[in-house]
Amino acid sequence: MTIWSLLIREILHRKLNFALAVLSVMVASGCLIGSIALLRIHDVRTDQILEQKEAELQKSTVQLNDETRKAMLKLGFNVVILPKDQNLSDWYAEDFASKYMPEDYVHKLADSGIVSVRHFLPSLQQKIEWPEQKRKIILMGARGEVPNLHKSLVKPMVEPVLPGTIILGYELHRSLGIKVGDKVTLMGKDFTVDTCHKERGNKDDITAWIHLPEAQELLDKPGQINAILALECLCIGEEALPIIRKEIAAILPGTQVIERGSEAIARAEARMKVAEQGLALIEREKHNREGLRAVRERLASILTPVVVTACAIWIAVLGFTNVRARREEIGILRAIGIRSRHILVMFLSRHVIVGTLGGAIGFAAGVLSAVYFSAAREGTRIGITDMGLSWIGLFVLSVVGAAALAVIAGWIPTMIATRQDPADVLREE
């Protein structure tokens, strides 16, 4: 017979007290380890989500960049050549020039050997009253593209308006009930409707396009134009506009050049915006996850000490109960010569066993609970090996910490047991 065999037999005899104490330690340890594991799972999951989103964004950005590069290469960007004395504020306000320049400028440009611009579109544009329909429209005289003779001939980007025909914007043909093939009269001249445009949502919807010489005739501006649209400027980048301006100024000193937002630039800008929004989304996701982690961490920092304290109190209560139940036993053991330090060892050992067992079970319960809870919440299971935690260290922490908790909680009951006067018990007979 040894103190240890006595201890084991007592544990087996008072199973409920022992099981409740182990359960209590298990809850405390499980809560602590579960909190650590849960926060770690959160971190791993956050990394996974952010990595996935960053990979998706990177993939789409690469694709968009490639598309933009191709589009820019294909489309270049556009400039508008205006008479030098044109007030740009007026032009921006009206979207057409009030000053004029000779139509011959476009031929000078095309014949000049300029290499940075490919297509030229001379136009005469003016806001007028359509007398036959009694409504304001923008009349655009266009003659189609004048090819740059120093560039390889390619299919014209803009089809010319044929003489005697008219192209109508959406609002005009819709409100007037005009269809392709109808005959219309504009400023006393008859035209056949060649095309009815779809809705564009800009000034084009109230624009009527006719052949340039016919527009010059109707507006009484023979041989005059008020803008040359230069399409597919081939150089790109921040230095493009100064280069083009310099080249055109050398050929047509009486003009000024402004950039017109091209489709390619708009698309590139839109794509950059999408990329920026993607990055912002990632940042927001990161911020949200950090916020969620902070909430969970705060909850754990409050809940864990509360649970551990409650469990410690419960262990102490069970310890008191155990000492109370063993009062007679302690009395007789002391009477037959058992020393108080043996009683101390016996009771503290019981608490160490309770703590070690509870810590080990609590460790497993905490980790598994965290894994299953996070799987239920996040929809993805993070494996124990994926968490990157030092499991041996955590296990030791759990077991040693739980044993320490049980010993501390059971210290006062143990002291009461060791200081119990056997004479008091034996006299109670």
Add this chain to the structure above:
Amino acid sequence: MLEFKNVSKWFNGAQGRVAVLKDVSFCVQTGELLAIRGPSGCGKTTLLLAAGGLLRPSEGRISLDGQDPYELSPEQRSNLRARMIGFVFQQFHLIPYLTVRQNILAASLALPGENVSARAQEIIHHFGLDDRVNHVPAQLSTGERQRTALARAVLNQPKVILADEPTGNLDEENARTVFGYLRQYVNDGGCVLLVTHDDRATAHATRTLQMRQAQLVD
């Protein structure tokens, strides 16, 4: 072997000082079974606990084999109890989750020895507990419980057995058995201090003292 010299014990309670032993003097020699008889509450148990080194007297001196246990440290006193004293109580005070054999061996926790197991077996046989060796106290009769308590008391071969109403819960036959064992122990060279109100003790004791109101009387 055991000597009380002018031993008094009192407690300070809410109603002032209460004397539970008043100037008690007696001596028990080896080979003697001294019975101290008296009514309940006269201080018999206090006297026994004081004799066992469990209750320090307020006054006077107790000597056990020439040594005052209260001059020793608590550790030394525990050791003295383990070596020299065996306790037997009316309520047996067996450990409920240990078998008969384990309860008897519990005494060896304080004084481990090499052949303690063989000696325990011998004692079990001596007290007629062979067929109860693996039973826990709840499965024993009162007589068997008291025999187990007696067996535990003698395992370490103490010089003195202090018995507090050992037959208080026993019938005639079991009481006779217990007294028989005590007499045999005395005959084998031990000494017994028995406190009881049982008249039957007188017949088995070598000497009887009466106790009234915390004092020994003639």
